[in-house]
Amino acid sequence: MGLTAHLPALQVVLPLLAAPLAVLLRHGGFAFGLVTACAWAAFAAAIGLWLQVGALEGGTISYHIGNWAPPWGIEYRVDRLTSFVLLLVSGTAAIVLPWSRASIEREIPADLHYLYFAMFGLCLAGLLGITITGDAFNIFVFLEISSLSTYVLIALGRDRRALAASYRYLIMGTIGATFFVIGIGFLYLMTGTLNLADMAERLRGVENSPPVLAALAFITVGVSLKLALFPLHQWLPNAYTYAPSAVTAFLAATATKVSVYVLIRFWFSVFGESLIFEKLPLPQILLLLSLAAMFAASFTAIFQDNLKRLFAYSSVGQIGYITLGMSFDSVNGLDAAILHLFNHGITKAAIFLLIGGMVIGLARPGAVLPAPTFDRLAGLSQRMPLTCFGIVIAGLSLIGVPGTAGFISKWHLILAAMEKGQFWIVGAILLSSLLAIAYVWRFVEVVYFKPAPEGATKQEAPLSMLIPAWLLVIGTIWFGLDTSFTVGTATEAAMQLVKIGK
Amino acid sequence: MTALHLVFLIPLLGAAGIALAGKWPNLREGVTLTTAVVLFGTVLQLLGPVQAGQQPALSLFEFLPGLSIAFRVEPLGMLFGLIASGLWIVNSVYSIGYMRGNDEKNQTRFYVCFALSLAAALAIAFAANLLTLFLFYEVLTLLTYPLVTHAGTDKARAGGRTYLGILMGTSILFLLPAVIYVWHVTGTTDFTAGGTLPDGMDSGAVAVLLALFMFGIGKAALMPFHRWLPAAMVAPTPVSALLHAVAVVKAGVFSVVKVVVYVFGLDALAGATDWLVAISGFTIVAASVVALHADNLKRRLAYSTVSQLSYIVLAAALIAPLSIVGAALHIATHAFAKITLFFTAGAIYTAAHKTEVSQLDGIGRRMPWTMAAFTIGALSLIGIPPLAGFVSKWFILTSAAEGGHFLAVAVLILSTLLNAAYFLPIVHAAYFKPLSAEDEHHPHGEAPLPMLLALLTTAAGTIALFFYSTPLLRLVQPLAAT
Numbered sequence: 007m008g009l010t011a012h013l014p015a016l017q018v019v020l021p022l023l024a025a026p027l028a029v030l031l032r033h034g035g036f037a038f039g040l041v042t043a044c045a046w047a048a049f050a051a052a053i054g055l056w057l058q059v060g061a062l063e064g065g066t067i068s069y070h071i072g073n074w075a076p077p078w079g080i081e082y083r084v085d086r087l088t089s090f091v092l093l094l095v096s097g098t099a100a101i102v103l104p105w106s107r108a109s110i111e112r113e114i115p116a117d118l119h120y121l122y123f124a125m126f127g128l129c130l131a132g133l134l135g136i137t138i139t140g141d142a143f144n145i146f147v148f149l150e151i152s153s154l155s156t157y158v159l160i161a162l163g164r165d166r167r168a169l170a171a172s173y174r175y176l177i178m179g180t181i182g183a184t185f186f187v188i189g190i191g192f193l194y195l196m197t198g199t200l201n202l203a204d205m206a207e208r209l210r211g212v213e214n215s216p217p218v219l220a221a222l223a224f225i226t227v228g229v230s231l232k233l234a235l236f237p238l239h240q241w242l243p244n245a246y247t248y249a250p251s252a253v254t255a256f257l258a259a260t261a262t263k264v265s266v267y268v269l270i271r272f273w274f275s276v277f278g279e280s281l282i283f284e285k286l287p288l289p290q291i292l293l294l295l296s297l298a299a300m301f302a303a304s305f306t307a308i309f310q311d312n313l314k315r316l317f318a319y320s321s322v323g324q325i326g327y328i329t330l331g332m333s334f335d336s337v338n339g340l341d342a343a344i345l346h347l348f349n350h351g352i353t354k355a356a357i358f359l360l361i362g363g364m365v366i367g368l369a370r371p372g373a374v375l376p377a378p379t380f381d382r383l384a385g386l387s388q389r390m391p392l393t394c395f396g397i398v399i400a401g402l403s404l405i406g407v408p409g410t411a412g413f414i415s416k417w418h419l420i421l422a423a424m425e426k427g428q429f430w431i432v433g434a435i436l437l438s439s440l441l442a443i444a445y446v447w448r449f450v451e452v453v454y455f456k457p458a459p460e461g462a463t464k465q466e467a468p469l470s471m472l473i474p475a476w477l478l479v480i481g482t483i484w485f486g487l488d489t490s491f492t493v494g495t496a497t498e499a500a501m502q503l504v505k506i507g508k
Numbered sequence: 509m510t511a512l513h514l515v516f517l518i519p520l521l522g523a524a525g526i527a528l529a530g531k532w533p534n535l536r537e538g539v540t541l542t543t544a545v546v547l548f549g550t551v552l553q554l555l556g557p558v559q560a561g562q563q564p565a566l567s568l569f570e571f572l573p574g575l576s577i578a579f580r581v582e583p584l585g586m587l588f589g590l591i592a593s594g595l596w597i598v599n600s601v602y603s604i605g606y607m608r609g610n611d612e613k614n615q616t617r618f619y620v621c622f623a624l625s626l627a628a629a630l631a632i633a634f635a636a637n638l639l640t641l642f643l644f645y646e647v648l649t650l651l652t653y654p655l656v657t658h659a660g661t662d663k664a665r666a667g668g669r670t671y672l673g674i675l676m677g678t679s680i681l682f683l684l685p686a687v688i689y690v691w692h693v694t695g696t697t698d699f700t701a702g703g704t705l706p707d708g709m710d711s712g713a714v715a716v717l718l719a720l721f722m723f724g725i726g727k728a729a730l731m732p733f734h735r736w737l738p739a740a741m742v743a744p745t746p747v748s749a750l751l752h753a754v755a756v757v758k759a760g761v762f763s764v765v766k767v768v769v770y771v772f773g774l775d776a777l778a779g780a781t782d783w784l785v786a787i788s789g790f791t792i793v794a795a796s797v798v799a800l801h802a803d804n805l806k807r808r809l810a811y812s813t814v815s816q817l818s819y820i821v822l823a824a825a826l827i828a829p830l831s832i833v834g835a836a837l838h839i840a841t842h843a844f845a846k847i848t849l850f851f852t853a854g855a856i857y858t859a860a861h862k863t864e865v866s867q868l869d870g871i872g873r874r875m876p877w878t879m880a881a882f883t884i885g886a887l888s889l890i891g892i893p894p895l896a897g898f899v900s901k902w903f904i905l906t907s908a909a910e911g912g913h914f915l916a917v918a919v920l921i922l923s924t925l926l927n928a929a930y931f932l933p934i935v936h937a938a939y940f941k942p943l944s945a946e947d948e949h950h951p952h953g954e955a956p957l958p959m960l961l962a963l964l965t966t967a968a969g970t971i972a973l974f975f976y977s978t979p980l981l982r983l984v985q986p987l988a989a990t
Contacts, residue, residue: 406680407650408643414571417688424692436681443676447669455657455665487569487577 010054014069014082017051017092018135018148020044021099025127025155034119041123042103045130049100052092056495059089068140076140077201083140086499087344091137091267094351098259099130102355105474106252109362112375113250114162122162126256128155133264142190142200145268149186149232153179156261160249164374171244178231178241185228192221193276206276213281222281225272226288233265235292235329236299239322246318247377251362254314258321259355263347266328270343273332274503282335292333297434299326304441308448313364313378316445317357320404323438324350330435331419338422340500341493346415348492349485353403353411356478360396363467363475367393383449385458390466394453396479401446403482406439410486414493511553512566512579512634515589518547519627523620530616537604540619544597547626551593558586559983571639575697580636582699583986584769584836588762589633591843592755596626598962599750602851605958606746609858618658618744625651629755633762638687638697638771641763642679645727648759649675652751656743663742670739675726678733683724686717690771699766703773714772714780721767722784727760728821729814731791738810745854748806753813753846758839761820765835768824769987777827784825789919791818796926803864805853808930809846815923816842816889822919823904828911829988834903836984837977841888841896844970848885851963852878855955865934870943872935875954879938881967886931888970891924896973 009016024044028037059067069082084092103126114122132152136145157179161172194200196217197208212218227238234242242262246254273282282288300323307319328350331343361378367390368382369375376382387394403410416435423431466472485492522543529536557564558581567578581589603622607615628648635641649672657668691697694704705714726733740752768777792815799811819842823835855878856862860871872879888895891902901920908916954960973980 402650405676407676408639408646417572420685420688421692424689432685436685439680440677443673443680447672451665451669455660487571489569489571493572 010058012069013051013054013058014067014084014138015071017048017055017096017138018082018131020047020051021127021134022131025124025131028120028124028127032120034116034123037120037123038103038107041127042100044127045096045099045103048130048134049093049096052089052096055084056089056093059084059086077199077204080144081140081201081203082138083203084138086495086502087267087270088137090344090348090495090499091264092134094263094348095130095133095137095260098256098351098355099126101474101477102252102256102259102359105255105359105362105471106250108468108470109252109366110250112366112369113164118162122159122250125155125158125162128152129159129256133260136264137267140202142193142202142205144200146183146187146190149183149268152261152264153183153232156253156257159253159257160245162253163248163250165248165377167244168248171241171248175241175245178238182228182231185224185231187228189221189224189228192217192224196221202271202276206278209277213277214285218277219286222272222277222286226269229265229269229272233262233269233329234322234325236295236303236322236326239299239303239325242322243315243318246321246358247312247315251358251365254318255355255358255362258318258358259351262321262325263351266325266332266343266347270332270340270503274340289333289335292329293431296326296330296333297431299323300330300434300438301441304438304445307445308441310445311379311381313361313380313383313449314358316449317354317361320442320445321350321354323441324354324404326438327415327419327435330431331422334422334426336422336425337497337500337504338418338425340503341496342415342418342422344496344499345418345492346412348496349403349411349415349482352478352481352485353400356400356475356482357397357404359471359475359478360393360400360467363471364390364393366471367465367467380448380452383452384456386453388458389464391464392472392476393467396476398446398450399479400482401442401449403486405442405446408486409483411482411492413486414489418493510564510566511550512564512581514550515547515554515630515634516627518543518550519623519630522547523623523627526619526623527616533608533615536616536619537600540600540603540623541597543623544593544600548593548597551589551630554581555586555590555983557581558583561986565636567636574695575637575639575691577640577643578636579631579634579640580699581634583984584762584766585633585635587836587840587980587984588758589630591758591840592626592629592633592750595750595754595843595847595966598965599746599847601958602749602854602962603746605956605960605962606744606854606858609956609959610744612658612744613660614658617654621651621655622747622750625655625751625755629759632759635699637699638690638767641766642683642687645683645725645759645763646676646679648756649679649727652740652747652756655747655751656740658744658747659742661742667739667742671736674733674736678724678726681724682720683726686720686724689717689720699770701770703769703771703776705772705776707776709776711780714776715783718772718777718780718784721771722764722787722821725760725763725767727756728764729757729760729791729817730787730821731794731814731818734791734795734814737814738807741804741806741810745806745850745857748810749847749850749854752810753850754843757813757817758843761817761824761835761839764821765824765832765839768827769832774827774829774832781825781827785822785913785916788818788822788825789915791815792822792919792923793926796923796930800926800930803866805856805863805865805868805934806850808865809849809853812849812889812927812930813846815927816846819901819904819920819923822916823907826904826907826911826913826916828907830910831904831907832987833981833984834900834907836987837903837980838900840980841900841970841973844966844973845885845888845895845897848881848963848966848970849889851959851966852882852885855959855963858959859952859955860950865937867944868934869937869941870947872938873943874952877954877960877964879935881963882938883935884967884970886927886935890927890931894971894974896970896977899974899977
């Protein structure tokens with residue numbers, strides 16, 4: 007067996023090994039090199055897996071850890087959806103890590119840099135592990151790995167409120183994880199297996215028993231907490247606002263998205279569509295919560311004074327579009343959800359990276375970084391034209407202007423709603439887009455029309471930050487025009503999932 | 509590389525060139541002029557094949573399986589493309605005089621956005637399907653936003669808000685679902701002669717779809733979504749002239765005609781457009797009445813545009829082959845007359861610093877050429893031969909009478925009177941009233957030469973279009989056959 011056969015294991019093992027080594031090295035520069043190299047290697051592995059799964063035409067890769075055959079051993083299982091999420095997570099890490107070098111110089115004390123990189127590696131390993139594993143308990147383990155490292159990453163922020171935000175997330179996240187593991191316990195009780203594929207087989211026939219329904223409830227609520235489904239999103243705005251910029255960007259693009267992935271996996275692959283969509287009112291509940299998120303969170307975003315917090319609320323609203331797509335129970339709906347998971351991921355990562363650069367440009371050399379509040383942003387387009395223009399383009403993607411990635415997902419979402427004959431939902435999706443115009447244009451008017459303070463000179467963020475951020479901005483346009491990669495993969499993934507569920 | 513590639517490449521390269529030459533104003537303006545001339549020449553190259561019945565095509569990105577960002581040149585788009593690119597040359601000459609004469613700031617940004625806007629307008633003109641049209645429709649809104657808010661003042665920002673809010677709001681709320689619904693029902697968004705909607709589609713659904721399109725295409729300024737156009741008048745006059753009398757608004761009515769002819773098909777709409785005749789008729793009259801009371805010259809012209817755009821919507825709503833030809837012709841004839849009027853408004857502002865109609869007493873003596881051009885433009889809009897406006901109005905009026913749409917006939921006649929009522933007093937005051945005592949002490953002559961040249965050219969064009977309307981007619985004749 008060549009190296010390519012072991013890509014599923016390498017995908018997780020590389021960043022997982024990088025983390026303790028970074029701690030042993032105790033040196034910011036070496037840790038940076040090591041973790042970044044591993045992130046890029048993981049990205050390469052994800053590309054390899056994507057190609058391998060594509061060649062299977064509807065099949066899945068099953069990798070047996072330690073050669074123990076499932077359901078006894080732990081199985082890593084890669085289908086179309088898995089490979090897509092792996093690409094998003096590892097790709098974001100590969101872009102954010104080089105970017106963060108200049109950012110953490112200013113945000114994290116130098117003696118803690120090695121810890122930042124170690125935790126980043128752990129978090130990456132956890133997220134990739136959740137995605138790739140085909141074992142229920144393994145998901146829990148990786149969930150905890152990624153969560154615990156995330157709490158540390160958020161707490162590394164210089165603002166003291168970061169500690170409170172991290173603590174709050176710790177409480178909420180732990181409740182979520184506990185719910186999740188209780189649900190897994192019930193399922194193990196009923197099926198005697200932890201392997202997801204095996205579990206799905208054995209659940210046929212006992213779906214209506216109380217422990218299975220209880221398991222479904224626990225898992226759904228637990229994961230919803232982690233994916234910040236309205237109204238369980240309370241932890242998110244503060245965590246995103248006070249975490250170091252690089253952490254915000256990475257989490258916004260990946261952490262909630264991986265949680266969405268877990269929910270999709272359990273709903274469609276494990277419990278099966280008939281239970282979720284025919285016997286229980288789950289889709290209706292999800293539909294209402296999604297609509298509430300789209301309107302309430304987007305509306306709240308309009309009135310935020312801190313740019314990071316504004317886009318954090320925007321994230322809660324955008325997650326509403328993803329879960330809305332899930333609630334339709336159709337290939338097109340799921341397709342839209344998976345597409346938006348990716349498209350929103352890169353859009354938000356771009357925005358938070360640009361804001362991170364902006365904050366550094368705003369600060370005086372050596373001083374503590376200021377919060378990006380609107381009163382500091384007046385006339386900023388003259389000082390940082392590229393940063394501001396990048397945020398505007400990514401903002402257009404949030405609105406769903408054609409030619410951007412956000413438009414593609416909105417197109418599919420509306421198509422899915424029409425297919426169901428639900429024209430009032432079409433109206434709701436479009437109306438909520440107008441709220442996005444309001445909060446994006448608030449930014450535009452402040453940076454382009456308010457006069458700049460006296461004596462302000464042109465001072466862009468450093469190139470090492472602008473280039474990765476603009477790569478993502480170009481990505482939001484690229485995936486808005488040529489959609490063969492995104493739509494192709496998402497559609498195949500959705501068809502595969504619906505076929506499993508039937 | 510085909511001529512169609514070049515049509516999009518040239519303005520993009522031009523914009524890059526303008527940006528690079530930003531520090532040397534003469535070179536920068538040279539780049540603008542060269543780009544405009546070369547672009548017009550390239551668009552002209554497409555004319556031959558289109559007249560011969562071919563439809564040059566180009567496909568760029570695949571958006572969904574079977575749905576691409578694609579372009580195809582048909583007669584209506586050819587007409588719009590020729591007008592937009594041709595008038596850009598004249599407008600560029602005018603811009604140079606205006607922007608320098610008024611010491612405007614950020615001129616490089618202005619010219620860059622202008623070139624890019626032209627590219628977007630041409631992309632709309634040559635769009636092969638609804639998706640492409642929608643994409644560049646939104647792009648055009650975004651590209652013209654910095655032009656509208658050019659001054660950067662609070663007033664400009666407020667105008668920009670209205671501009672963007674209405675244009676984007678209507679397009680996202682109404683136009684986007686209409687486009688997706690067409691794709692959902694027919695599995696295609698291509699523009700096809702005779703329409704693409706399936707036979708026997710529910711008449712209620714057709715009516716809703718038509719309403720979504722008509723109000724979704726906010727650039728056609730159908731009431732009640734017309735307020736963005738007067739709001740856009742905070743822009744420098746060259747922007748009002750080329751974009752808000754020609755490229756942007758014509759992109760709107762062009763889309764209306766295109767959707768009626770190539771998505772619905774005239775047969776499918778039989779009996780479904782009575783309300784549209786009524787609404788466009790109302791817009792024609794109501795906007796004229798507002799124009800009558802507007803003292804600000806540009807505002808009066810803006811409401812006149814709102815009214816004239818609805819001529820085209822009305823003509824499309826009559827769904828007769830002859831009225832479609834009339835609509836297409838009116839796109840051309842209104843363009844020449846209205847750009848002339850805006851040019852004169854800008855010339856008066858630059859030379860005499862006057863913006864209100866009530867200040868124009870006796871100005872004909874100081875600026876005889878400018879006011880002569882104004883008179884020609886005004887008479888053309890009223891519809892008096894031998895001026896271009898007469899031709900298109902004749903077609904619309906004839907087909908309304910033939911179809912027995914007496915409401916439409918009445919609206920057209922009433923509107924002619926209103927047009928005369930809000931234009932002729934200006935002409936009268938300019939030539940026959942004495943200069944005010946204060947004006948006597950502030951001598952001024954005509955506007956700078958480039959501006960004067962530009963406005964005389966378009967005025968001459970307004971006359972020429974009357975005598976040479978046959979080639980135009982021959983170009984758009986195929987529309988009547990579909």
